[in-house]
Amino acid sequence: MKATLRGAGPAFTIGIVLILGNVLLALLAPWISPYDPVASDSAAALQGPSGAHWLGTDMYGRDILSRTLNGGRYALQVTFLATTIAVAAGALLGCLVAYLGGWFDDVVMRVVDAILSVPTILALLVVVSVLGSGMWVIVLAVVVVYTPAVIRVVRGAARSVKSLDYVTAAKARGERAGPIVVREILPNVSDVVLVEYAMRASWVVLLISTLSFLGFGANPPAPDWGLMVAENRTALTVVPWATLGPVAALASFVIGLHLTSDGLGKRLGVDRAMTGVK
Amino acid sequence: MSIETGLAGDMEPVAATGDAVRVEKLSISYRAGRALVPVATEVSFAIAAGQTFGLVGESGSGKSTVARTLLAKLRAGSSITGGRVLVAGQDVFGLDPARLRALRGGTVALVAQNAGQSLTPSMRVGTQIHEALTSHGLRADRADVLRALDQVRLPNVKDLARRYPHELSGGQQQRVGIAMAIAARPSVLVLDEPTTALDVVTQAAVLRLVKDLSRELQTATLIVSHDLGVVSGMADQVAVMRHGRILESRPTAKLFADPEHEYTRQLLRDVPTLGARSRAEAVAPVAGGGTNQDPEPPSGTGNQGSDVLLSCENVSISYHASGPPAVDSVDLEIRRGETLAIVGESGSGKSTLAWSLAGLTAATSGTMRVHGDTGTGGDLARPVARRSRELRQLVQLIFQNADTSLNPRRSVAAAIRRPLRLFGTVARARERGRVEELLTEVGLPASFGKRLPAQLSGGQRQRVGIARALAAAPELIIADEITTALDVSVQADILELLSGLQKSHGLSTLFISHDLAVVADVADRVMVMKNGRLLEVGDVADVFSGPNHPYTASLLAAVLEPGDLELPQSPAEEQDWIDDNPGGWLEPSPGHLIRTWKGAGNR
Numbered sequence: 001m002k003a004t005l006r007g008a009g010p011a012f013t014i015g016i017v018l019i020l021g022n023v024l025l026a027l028l029a030p031w032i033s034p035y036d037p038v039a040s041d042s043a044a045a046l047q048g049p050s051g052a053h054w055l056g057t058d059m060y061g062r063d064i065l066s067r068t069l070n071g072g073r074y075a076l077q078v079t080f081l082a083t084t085i086a087v088a089a090g091a092l093l094g095c096l097v098a099y100l101g102g103w104f105d106d107v108v109m110r111v112v113d114a115i116l117s118v119p120t121i122l123a124l125l126v127v128v129s130v131l132g133s134g135m136w137v138i139v140l141a142v143v144v145v146y147t148p149a150v151i152r153v154v155r156g157a158a159r160s161v162k163s164l165d166y167v168t169a170a171k172a173r174g175e176r177a178g179p180i181v182v183r184e185i186l187p188n189v190s191d192v193v194l195v196e197y198a199m200r201a202s203w204v205v206l207l208i209s210t211l212s213f214l215g216f217g218a219n220p221p222a223p224d225w226g227l228m229v230a231e232n233r234t235a236l237t238v239v240p241w242a243t244l245g246p247v248a249a250l251a252s253f254v255i256g257l258h259l260t261s262d263g264l265g266k267r268l269g270v271d272r273a274m275t276g277v278k
Numbered sequence: 279m280s281i282e283t284g285l286a287g288d289m290e291p292v293a294a295t296g297d298a299v300r301v302e303k304l305s306i307s308y309r310a311g312r313a314l315v316p317v318a319t320e321v322s323f324a325i326a327a328g329q330t331f332g333l334v335g336e337s338g339s340g341k342s343t344v345a346r347t348l349l350a351k352l353r354a355g356s357s358i359t360g361g362r363v364l365v366a367g368q369d370v371f372g373l374d375p376a377r378l379r380a381l382r383g384g385t386v387a388l389v390a391q392n393a394g395q396s397l398t399p400s401m402r403v404g405t406q407i408h409e410a411l412t413s414h415g416l417r418a419d420r421a422d423v424l425r426a427l428d429q430v431r432l433p434n435v436k437d438l439a440r441r442y443p444h445e446l447s448g449g450q451q452q453r454v455g456i457a458m459a460i461a462a463r464p465s466v467l468v469l470d471e472p473t474t475a476l477d478v479v480t481q482a483a484v485l486r487l488v489k490d491l492s493r494e495l496q497t498a499t500l501i502v503s504h505d506l507g508v509v510s511g512m513a514d515q516v517a518v519m520r521h522g523r524i525l526e527s528r529p530t531a532k533l534f535a536d537p538e539h540e541y542t543r544q545l546l547r548d549v550p551t552l553g554a555r556s557r558a559e560a561v562a563p564v565a566g567g568g569t570n571q572d573p574e575p576p577s578g579t580g581n582q583g584s585d586v587l588l589s590c591e592n593v594s595i596s597y598h599a600s601g602p603p604a605v606d607s608v609d610l611e612i613r614r615g616e617t618l619a620i621v622g623e624s625g626s627g628k629s630t631l632a633w634s635l636a637g638l639t640a641a642t643s644g645t646m647r648v649h650g651d652t653g654t655g656g657d658l659a660r661p662v663a664r665r666s667r668e669l670r671q672l673v674q675l676i677f678q679n680a681d682t683s684l685n686p687r688r689s690v691a692a693a694i695r696r697p698l699r700l701f702g703t704v705a706r707a708r709e710r711g712r713v714e715e716l717l718t719e720v721g722l723p724a725s726f727g728k729r730l731p732a733q734l735s736g737g738q739r740q741r742v743g744i745a746r747a748l749a750a751a752p753e754l755i756i757a758d759e760i761t762t763a764l765d766v767s768v769q770a771d772i773l774e775l776l777s778g779l780q781k782s783h784g785l786s787t788l789f790i791s792h793d794l795a796v797v798a799d800v801a802d803r804v805m806v807m808k809n810g811r812l813l814e815v816g817d818v819a820d821v822f823s824g825p826n827h828p829y830t831a832s833l834l835a836a837v838l839e840p841g842d843l844e845l846p847q848s849p850a851e852e853q854d855w856i857d858d859n860p861g862g863w864l865e866p867s868p869g870h871l872i873r874t875w876k877g878a879g880n881r
Contacts, residue, residue, distance in 0.1 A: 165683035172636045173700055173750070174662050174670040183696075187687035 012263020018256025022249065026072040033066035037223040046238050055241040058232055060221075067223040068245040072253070074218050075225055078135060079205040082142035087200055089143065090150025091193045095181045097151065098158035099167075109155075112148035120145050121210065128216045138217065142204055150196055157192040161185050191268030198261030202254045209250055225250045296367070297324040298498035299331075299348060299466055303361035306343055306522075308353065317343050317356060318522040323515075325498040327465065330489070332513030332530070333502045334545075336765035337736075340522035345502045347371075348468050349382050365466055384414045387464035389488075391471040393455030397443040403427070403454050404439030407461055414462040430457040430487060448624070449480035453487070460491055467492055469501040473508060477623035477792055482836035482846045485512060489845060504765060506549055507838030510534055511845045518542045534841040548770040550799040551839050552822060586649065587754060587786045588612040588635070588658070593644035595627070595634050595810075603642065604630040606810040612754065614651075617780065617787040619801035619818075621794060621833070627810035628790050632756045635788065636675045637662030648672060650753055651784075671701045674752035678759035680739035684731040690717070690742050691727030697750040716745040721775060737768035744776065748783070755780075756788045761796060773800055794837050798822055803869075806830045811857065816870030827872045828855040 025032070034054075041061035048056045055064040097108045127141040161167065162185060170180050186193075211217035212226030220227060225246035232242035304321045307314040318340040325331040333341040343353065347363045350370040362369045365386055373381060382388075390396050398406060404423050411418035411426070427435040430453040443451055452472070459467065469488065473481040489512060492499045503509050509516055510530060517527035518539065525539045537543045588611065595605040605627040612618045620628040633639045635646060635658055646658035648669070656669040674697075677683035684693055694713045698704055704712045714724035720741040731739055740760060747755055757776065761769040777800060780787055791797050797804055797818070804821045806814040806829065814827045821830065835846050855875040864872040 165677045165679060166685040168638060169675065169677065169683055169746070170696075172638055172662060172670075172675050173697055174637075174665065174667070175700065183688070184685055188685065190687075 009263050009266060011259045012267065015256045015259025015261075015263060018252050019260060022072055022253040022256065023076060025069055026076050029066075029069040029073060033063070033069045035063035035066040037062065037066045037070040038221045040221075046235060048239065049241060055245050056239045058228075058239060058242045059235060062221075064228075064239070064242050064245050067228060068225070068249055070223040071225040071228055071246050072249060074135075074222065075205055075208045075212070075250075076253075078139055078142070078208050079201055082139045082146070082208075083197060083201040083204050085139070086143045086146040086204075087150050087193060087197045090147045090196075091154045091186065091189070092181070093147070094151040094154025095158045095185045095189065096177065098155045098162050099177060099181055099185060108151070112151050115145070115148040116152075118145075120207065124207070124211060125214070125216060128211065133211075133216055133219070138208070138211065142207065146200055146204065150200065153196055154189055154192060157189040158185050161188045164188075191264070194268065195261050195265045198257050198264060202257035202261070205250070205253060205257075298327045298366060299323075299325040299500065300364040301344070301347070301361070302364065304344065304347065304363060305358065305360035306340070306347070306352065306356055307359045308356040310355075314359070316359075316522055320361065321519075321522070321524055322361075323517055323524070323527060325466075325500060327498050328493065328496040329515070330492060330499040330501060330513045332509035332516040333500065333519055334504065334506055334509050334516060335519035336504060336545075336767065338521075339519040341502045341519045342470055344519070345468050345470055345500055346388075348466060348500060349386050349388055350378055380414070383410065383459075383464070384462050385464055386466040386468060387459035387462065388468045388470065389452075389456050389459045389472045391474050393453075394443060394448060394451040394475075396455055397451060397458075399443055401442070402439065403441055403443060403446070407439070407454070407458055410458040410461040416462060426457045426461045427454070429460070429491070430454070432457075449476055449484060452476060452480075452484055456484070456488060456491070460495065460497075463495060465497055467497045467499045469499065469503075471503055471505075472501070474503070474505070478794070478836040478838075479623070479832055481508070482838070485838075486845050488512070505838070506534075506545065506766075506840035507842065510840045511838045511842055518545070531843055534843075545766060546840055548766045549840055550770070550773075550793075550795040552795050552798050552834070552837060585614045586611055587614045587616075588646070588648045588788075590635075590646040590658075591644055593631065593634070593646060593659075594642045595630050595639060596642045597639075602810065604810050605634070605641075607644070608807070608810075608812045610805060610812070610815070612786050612788060614753075614786055615780070615784055616803065617777075617789050617801045618803050618805065619789040619791060619797040620805045620807055621791060621797055622807035623792060625809070626807040628807050629758055630810075631807075632675075632758050632788060632790050634658075635754075636673055636756055637665055637670070648754070667701060671703075671750045672752055673754045673756065674747035674750050676740075676743050676747050676755060676757045676760050679763050680736060680743050680760075681731075681763070683743050684739055684746075686731050688730075689727065690722075690729050690731065690734070693731075693742060694727075694745050694749050697746060701750050703749065703751050712749070716749055717742075719748065719779070720745045721771075735768075736764055737772060740764065740768075740772055741775065744772075744779070748779065752785065754786050754788065756790070758790045759792070762791075762793070769796070776800070794822075794833060795839070806833070809857075812873065814870075814872045816867070816872075820867050820870040825866050825872070828875060830872075 039062065041057070043061065044053070044057050045059050045061040046057065047053055050056070053063050053065065055068065057063060058067070093108065097105050123145055124141050127137065131137045167180060167184050170184050208217060209226035212224045213230045215230065218224035218227050220231070228246040229243055232239065236243050301321055301323050304318055305316065306318040307316045321344050323331060333345060335341045343356070348365060348370065350373065352358070358371060363371065365381065370381060407423045407426050408418050411422060423439055424435045427439060432438050432450060432453050443454070446454065472488065473484050476484060485508065501509060501512050513530050515527065516530050516533050517524045518541065519525065520541055525541055526533065533542065534546070537546060590608065590610045593605060593608050594603045596603040608631060610618070620631065622628045630639060634641050637658065637660065640661045641659045644659065647655065648658050649655045650668070650672050656666065658673065662670060691713050694716055695709055698709050698712055713727055717724050717726055722738060722741050726734070726738070731742070734742065761772055764772060773796065776787070779785065789797065789801055801818050803815065803817050805812055806821070806827065808829055814821060814830050822834070824831070826834065838845070855877060858874045858876050861874045864874060866872065
């Protein structure tokens with residue numbers, strides 16, 4: 001993999017650095033943040049940046065830097081879980097649907113169409129209002145909402161692979177659908193799947209943060225980017241960093257994902273395995 | 279000025295300035311990382327107006343790269359490292375953009391390999407010709423467009439001009455491409471593998487057309503091809519290229535009669551030929567078709583002895599319930615150890631029949647029975663999913679395009695191991711050894727098992743394809759145009775390998791090809807198909823010496839062989855026979871059967 005990704009360009013490198021930076025900071029947050037992210041200190045409320053509080057404090061006197069560092073943990077965890085499950089399920093189903101075709105294809109794709117026609121945020125709000133806002137509820141809700149889109153994209157890529165001779169050769173040997181999908185088709189759409197993963201992840205992290213912003217995701221006083229923006233937007237003029245901090249963090253993560261997916265697309269778009277360029 | 283396109287009709291001005299095209303010590307390299315890789319080295323040639331120059335060579339010889347410099351075209355990353363290209367006395371790489379546009383299509387026109395892809399799919403044919411004319415500042419009304427189409431001898435030009443490219447056949451598309459190329463009366467015509475995608479009959483017609491047109495318009499023509507027969511029939515002078523260098527460049531007759539360079543001799547040796555035996559008689563079809571019916575059963579299945587491996591009767595295959603079947607009541611029989619070839623142009627149903635035997639397309643009706651050596655037998659009319667493991671093992675397929683028949687993400691060893699595991703041909707512990715044996719058997723080092731398909735050449739990939747088929751320990755190999763994508767020297771090696779393996783393993787082969795010369799080389803018996811119907815079947819010697827069905831005769835007559843300095847005489851553009859349905863069979867010699875037909879005049 002390392003060899004295939006070499007030469008994906010500076011955009012790709014910057015993207016990876018942004019992603020890894022965000023992930024690393026979120027992982028290390030409990031050890032590197034200067035204050036407890038939920039500890040309030042009414043004496044130090046609504047302060048601007050200072051030596052003690054680099055990004056200032058919010059209306060409860062909580063350290064904004066500590067909250068921003070910790071604020072990604074929830075969103076990134078949900079994003080990782082939801083995207084991984086959605087892309088894995090979507091890739092498998094997409095290949096299977098493309099390979100089998102016929103009525104199976106028709107049925108699955110009409111279900112996909114139906115799910116895709118429901119506005120994402122509405123669907124999530126309904127699920128959360130009914131089942132509560134536990135992390136796994138949100139993960140599964142995001143999986144249900146995003147898997148169809150992955151199915152559609154992967155199916156498109158798999159359909160062109162399906163008609164290639166090595167798939168025909170496998171069919172002529174009498175291989176079953178499972179091995180054909182896993183051995184012959186899936187490895188050859190892995191470039192599409194990888195790009196799709198990066199794109200989906202950026203949408204999912206935004207979606208999760210939107211939910212938190214609307215009050216349906218993380219619960220106060222937990223530190224979370226979306227929630228922080230919601231809490232502090234009224235004090236935007238007083239302590240701008242309380243809003244800008246989480247926004248900048250979120251934006252850098254999303255931009256990182258986009259740059260990465262762009263670089264991956266450029267690097268893998270021409271299938272290197274096909275052309276023989278190493 | 280060179281850009282004046284009116285020159286074409288009148289030879290004088292060009293002759294005065296010397297050759298229409300001069301390539302002088304042209305060297306081209308492309309940049310790969312930090313290194314400069316030479317693509318062409320000190321290539322020189324000249325073409326006078328009215329002359330045709332041929333560039334032959336195998337893939338990677340740089341012939342196309344050199345040809346396209348006449349249009350001042352270089353691939354991205356390539357650059358000229360020496361020499362120059364003069365068209366009508368002008369260095370084409372020194373032209374400003376406006377003059378370059380006038381050069382391309384105006385002074386120099388290109389006919390590429392696949393005209394179907396070079397036409398705009400969403401634009402009517404007439405509109406495209408109109409555009410080709412007006413973009414070079416020529417007056418163009420409807421009559422001019424029709425004249426351009428008429429010039430390339432397309433039928434019903436008024437109707438045709440209103441059609442879209444996909445509504446034309448491959449040969450017609452190629453003609454439209456030529457019509458567009460010559461629309462602006464170019465003084466130089468570049469033909470880059472102009473007929474590689476066409477069947478022999480269409481090829482002969484298209485080449486004849488180009489030759490006549492270039493003579494009429496006095497163009498300087500450059501033809502690039504891997505096909506020595508095509509170049510031999512078209513060019514006045516031929517240059518043989520290899521690794522970017524011209525090895526020898528001489529008048530066509532001399533080059534083919536007495537090649538100087540060892541590589542040229544090797545190439546000529548590797549080209550399969552029909553041989554002298556067939557030419558004279560083949561063009562004389564059986565007289566009185568349609569009258570003299572023979573009640574003999576169709577495919578000569580008289581001897582149903584134990585030496586018959588596969589027998590098919592009345593096989594029809596339809597893709598759609600309505601519409602003509604792709605394969606229409608075909609009988610065939612393959613004896614043990616025999617190579618049966620099916621010959622036909624694209625759309626003849628030959629591949630459909632083969633795929634149906636492999637179980638990939640179900641036959642609509644008819645029986646296909648196989649009688650294996652070890653008593654395994656069964657009905658091949660069943661699709662592969664409903665065949666027993668033994669039956670699937672018995673029939674193995676080798677594909678036309680080795681590039682796409684191997685999974686690019688799996689190693690060579692994995693590709694060969696899969697059928698071993700699936701069919702349980704050898705015990706698991708022996709798999710590794712068996713893979714190495716198979717690789718050695720197809721002439722590859724055992725160490726190639728670790729490689730990915732992309733790290734192999736085309737010929738090596740095809741060898742892996744053969745090894746994969748052998749791994750199943752089959753009795754019948756279906757080889758579907760397996761050498762079409764390969765260079766002649768590689769083709770010769772692969773065919774030799776296949777016939778060697780066939781003998782040592784006692785395999786029977788169904789060999790599908792459009793190349794009559796290859797078939798004459800490898801097959802014991804031949805079947806000729808057109809439009810899903812079997813027209814003729816017999817021993818290779820009988821079929822190639824005639825008498826023949828008129829269709830077979832036209833195929834044989836259209837074959838171009840190296841050393842033939844003339845194109846086949848006016849190949850029949852329109853089919854001059856109609857199918858006699860249901861029709862009977864003629865049997866001019868035992869085992870040689872020809873479907874009866876009616877003359878087109880009797881309609």
